[in-house]
Amino acid sequence: MNLPIFEQWDKGAEAILRHDRTVEELDGKENMDKMIMLACLVFGILTSFFGIGIVLLVIAFVLRKNGGFRTKIRQQIAAANEELTQARYQHTDYLAEQVGAKLMIGQWAWFRTARKALLYSNERFIYLDADASLLVAYNKSDIKEVYRERVHTGSHTNASSNTFGGATAIGDTGLSIGGANTNTNSNTTDFYEWHFDVLTNYLPYPKVSLVLTDSPSVENMIGKAYAILKP
Known part of the structure; x- marks a missing residue:
């Protein structure tokens, strides 16, 4: 093309x-x-x-x-x-x-991540990498296995603490006895990304790998492609 x-x-x-x-x-x-x-x-x-x-x-x-x-x-x-x-x-x-x-043949769908796209149907799928000027078309019969995985990429923790207390004087000695309590709160945010891989028996380009951001829409999109492409 x-x-x-x-x-x-x-x-x-x-x-x-x-x-x-x-x-x-x-x-x-x-x-x-x-x-x-x-x-x-x-x-x-x-x-x-x-x-x-x-x-x-x-x-x-x-x-x-x-x-x-x-x-x-x-x-x-x-x-x-x-x-x-x-x-x-x-x-x-x-x-x-x-x-x-x-x-593409018949009904087909596609999704994109950055400059890469995957087109798929019940008959075939196509991998496009616009940055690399790469276009590879496969028949569905070429697929050996399909993998999808939500990968944990790291986490970030925000923490804060509050200290409060008081002291009690002892007679006229000028001395005080006191204490303090500290409350610590922390909130950890985990980060994920989706990995979607298609292994084929097409030797010139046997594996298609995509990394996508983590969101419910991406999970749904990958789920549909996985259901159709998995042999």
Whole structure:
């Protein structure tokens, strides 16, 4: 099949051009802010005995690395990068739909994770990796085994403690007897991901492996594919 890579896809080329222009413009603004900040800092120190020096130091403080202006620029760059990433995902969706329309038989379904997609039906399944420009089609009879597993990837614990107590004076001695109690609370969050593997007897590409985020919708999606593909 003659499928366009992201850079050759019309929407992909537009997204790259828009991203590059935006990032170039924002980088220019950030570099200008750095130069202005350094100039204000130097001249502010040299003229700190005068009112203008204080003003220049204030401007340098506002334009510092963690200041509001620089932070906003970095947020805009992050937004531009995210927009490009979403365009790449849309390209993967486009490829999956094109492949399915031409190669799948009967009723079929598909799902995507990042730039990888799996198309499947009772007759065959197709693995697509858009980043690697890889497309592999299998008949269902090629499948040896299908595995799905919810894998624990780590955990994070938040803990807090509160201490309270008091003391009792002993006569007029100036001494006190006291005690304290500490209550500790902790909350642990576990993290998981789904692994979905298909083993085949197709020697050029015998194994398809996908790693997906953990959510009820993903679990349901994998469950449907597992039920249809498992031999």
